[in-house]
Each structure stands twice: as structure tokens, then as C-alpha cells.
Amino acid sequence: MSLHPGSSLSVLLGRRLPPSAGEARRAHRSAAAGAMAPQRRSAPRGPESGSGTAAAPDRGGRRHGSAKKSRGQPEPWWRWLKAACLLCSAALGGLLSWSCLSAEDGVTEVLAPHSENLQGKFIEIPCSEDYDSHKRFEGCTPRKCGRGVTDAVITREEAERIRRIAERGLSLGGSDGGASILDLHSGALSLGKHFVNLYRYFGDKVQDIFTEEDFALYRDVRRRIQQRIAQDFGISSSSMYLTKPTFFSRINNTEAKTTHDEYWHPHVDKVTYGSFDYTSLLYLSDYTEDFGGGRFVFMDAGSNKTVEPRAGRVSFFTSGSENLHRVEKVHWGTRYAITISFTCNPDHGIGDPVLM
Template sequence: MLFGFTFRIEYPILTCHCCTYIGALQGTAGVMSSQRSCGAVVLPPSRCRAGFCAAQGRDIHLYFRLHPQLIERALPGASPPAGLRCTPRRCGRGVTDAVITREEAERIRRIAERGLSLGGSDGGASILDLHSGALSLGKHFVNLYRYFGDKIRDIFTEEDFALYRDVRQRIQQRIAQAFGISPAVLYLTKPTFFSRINTTEAKTTHDEYWHPHIDKVTYGSFDYTSLLYLSDYAEDFGGGRFVFMDTDSNKTVEPQAGRVSFFTSGSENLHRVEKVRWGTRYAITISFTCNPDHSIGDPVLT
């Protein structure tokens, strides 16, 4: 029921006509070079799986998307819901070295190192979430703000959190620019977290980071995913590359400090991370949603 009108939603018509890719590179190599580029590189996925554009799920959103002319005739002047102005209509992915500098990435990494020094997983994958306070500790997680109390102010500074917010905002703006939406309708969502991966054998399923997955399935609120890499492939660690698993061939991103990878979070971007063979890999996952009900605020040092 929409303002007194009842519409029937025909789910079988939700095919890839609503997912057009955000550009294409002719002759793009399967592996993103470790050489730093001067701008964003946009890679087209090999396919857009049916139903991705329906992932947001509400009938009113689907009908605005699929039948805007009927909506206009039934309700002259009606505008799409706020979430739909952000909901991905174009599947895609991008990589850029032009948003965050290497020096900024190194400063962000030091924030992660200091926070993770308070705990760490018994296995090879540890996380630190400054928003919720979640910190890997042994085989479990603790809330570092409660667990360590006032000691947190000896670990983090207001300047750390200000840099964190600034980096998040610039990545948000770059994603909005790439996908042709307003940053104002793109909301930070959970989980947004630091990760530290080394060669220690996995002790729990939380340590098994290498399995292929779809972010929208794993984290229902995700509409756009970004990763800021904080260490260098082949210098700080081996393995640990990010792999988009396309039907024709894999597309691989080699992490470099300051490199940002971003993509729509649906099934068109199935991906995995290679097992780290040596060294330690640092990154931060920064996720965004179109639904303000799923938004979170920036972390605050209290």
C-alpha cells in the first residue's frame, strides 16, 4: 500500500537491467599494480547477478526503481525515498591512491597498532572497532572502553580521532563522486574496523578471514564497502592480496599504504583475501549504508 494505492511487485523482472557499470577500462590487467597511480581506477565486474538491485528490499523502493513512470502518473510530484537516492543502481568498484597520502596512512596505522597492543586474537586475525569498542582478546572480544577505562586516554588522542574522521569523510566523498550520489545520503555503518592479519594459525572461525563472501550477505546494512590499506604488499607482508572473484578471471588488488579500494557491496563483488604467508597486514574497513536507521556516528574519545 502506497498512499492509498496497492502495487504488485513482480520480483522475476529484477534482472541486471538496473545495474550498469561505472565505467570500463580497455585492456585492464587482472592484477592491480603496486605502482601508485595518480587517480581512481574503475574496474567493471564481469557480471551483475540478478536481484542485486532488489537487495534493499522494500516494495516502495522497488516500485520507484522499476516503475517510476507509473508512480509519476499515480502521484504527480512524488520523489523517491531518501534511501533510494543512495541505493546502488550502478554496480562497480574502484581503486585510488589519490585520496589518502602515505603519511596519513602511516599515522592511521599507528592508531591501529596502539589500540591492538591492548589485546589481539590468539589466531591470526585481530580487529579493533573504535565505534563500538570491540577489540579482539584471546578467543573473544571485549569492549576496550569499558575494559580499559581511563587508560584509553593514554593510548589515543583527540588528534587521532580527528584524523580518523577526516579520512573517513574523504573516502565517503570519493565513493559518492564515483557513483554519482550525494555524500549527504551516504551513512557510515557498522562494522567499521581495523584489521591486523599475520601468519598465526586460526583458533576460531573469527580468524578465518580468507573465505569468499559477499558483504551485503555477511553484513546486511552494507551498500558500499571501502578498504584503506595501511601496509605494503611484498614489503610488510606476503600474500594477503584482495581478490575479486569474477566469472571470467579474478581481479586482484595489491595493498599499498594509502591505497583505497571501494565497491558496491552486493553479489556482483564476491571477494576474498589471500592467506598472509609472512609479515603483518594492516587495513581498515570503512562501510556505508543508504539507510539512516543503520547509521553510526564517528568515534568520540570520552
């Protein structure tokens, strides 16, 4: 579940750009008044800085400072100019690289670091108008909008057990691209470039993959997340209904093969899935330990906020445009999560999965 005048290079480098060729020659002439220029060991004593004109004659009437020497003297300036240009190029390359990363990331604040064990964090934000175009249900349809994160609802051990359910189910299939889906409610399972119905396609084999204990844990986790959402938004949990799609996701850095694999695009859940009123995600793996990239990004005006996944962490939010979001591309490893969505409309409700 898943857009936003640079300084000149001379300012970025903290120094003036190197002088032009004309400036270099003028500075070189003025150096004859006192600066000491590079010279050969065989050069005679006397004024040695040189200039663009011939040197004064010595006692024998001979003049020093040949044309060859005059041509050679500016060389240190050109070397300096070349070095400065290389420095500018390196700085420009670094700036462009930083810009590209910033354009992909756009992140300015970490809302929930993976290193912190959060009992609860909730931020209230103004509701969008998305809910006005849908039937309203008193006591459930969001009037208080926002987003929350907690590590206190599901334990790491429970998250690991839930993850093993996902791993076993996804072992039967998997996408050719980087994003695989398993929906225990509808039976939808990624298989190559398509989806199959897990229960029909594999039949009785499914009972060798899942147990009644797996589904009981699934129901209990769903119930506790539902209660926490209701508590933080000040509504009754009985007015909320599980809705579709609710699914496991497994994401790695394999190149996308179909549009279903392109999970990183910004979107609004209420627009994408009209039934959604409240969205939650339970993370089943750890950012920086199990995978890199893959952070969840709320795309706020002027200041994006990220949630860094952590096994057992629950992130939840109202599903309207007030919570435009995306997921960063996963760069390495494998990211597991389950999206659990809720509606206020009983007509869009679904039941918990049962082992067939």
C-alpha cells in the same frame, strides 16, 4: 571483507614417453644392421652391435657374443627408461604444485599493482539482485555498480598516522589466531579467542592510548573516502551513512584458532552484513614490503582480479554479489587495513567514534 582437461604428460614434456620393454628389445635387434652399441675394450674386431642370436664363428670356429653379454646389452635402455620416469615424476610434481597454487590463488589479472601510483581506476559492472530484497533509497541505492581503486585520496603519511592508531589500540589485546580486530565505534577488540569492549575493559587507560587528534584524523579520512565513493558512483555523499562494522584489521600468518580468524573465505558483504551498500578499504601497509600474500581478490566468472595493498590506497566497491571477494592468506609479515562501510538506510547509520 573479503571458485572456480589437462594435457597428457607426454605433451607437457614436449617429447614421446620412453619405449616399452618390448619396443626396446625390437629396437635393439634392428640396431645390428648399422648402429654401434656400447662394448668392452677386450671385444674382438668385427660386427659388435650384437643381437638376440649367437654371433658368427671366427676363423677358429669359436663364437663370440655370450649369453652374459646379451643380458648386459639392454642395460642402457633401462637406464634411459629409469631417467625418463624420474623426469616424468618431477614434471608431475611440478604440475601438481602449480595446480595447488592456482587453486588457492585463482588469479589471472592484477587490477591494481602495488608498484603503481593510481590516480584512479574505476570499472563498472552489472548490479546483482541483492539490493531488490532490501528497501531502496532513491539517489543512493546502487543502480550503477562497480569497483574502484585510488592512491590520490589519502597520502602515505596519513596512512602511517592511521596505522599507528591501530597499532596502539591493538597493543591492548590481539587474537590468538592470525586476525585481530579493533572497532573504535563499538569498542570491540580481539583478546585471545574472544572480544572485549575496549572502553569498558580498559576504562581510563584508553585516554593514554588515543588522542583527540587521532579521532579527528579518523573522521577526516572517513569523510574524504565517502566523498570519493559518491563521486565515482554518481550519488550524493549526504545520502550515505557510515554503518557497522567499520574496523581496523591486523593479519599475520599465525594459525587460526577460531572461525573469527578465518578471514580468507569468499563472501559477499551485502549477504554477510545486510546494511552494507558500499564497502571501502584503506590499506595501511605495503604488499611485498611489509607482508606476503594478503592480496584482495575479486572473484569474477572465469577471471579473478586482484588489488595489491599499498599504504594510502583506497579500494571501494558496491557491496552486492557482483563483487564476490576474498583475501589471500598472509604468508609472512603483518597486513594492516581499515574497512569503512556505508549504507543508504539512515536507520542503520552510526556516528564517528569519540574519545570517552
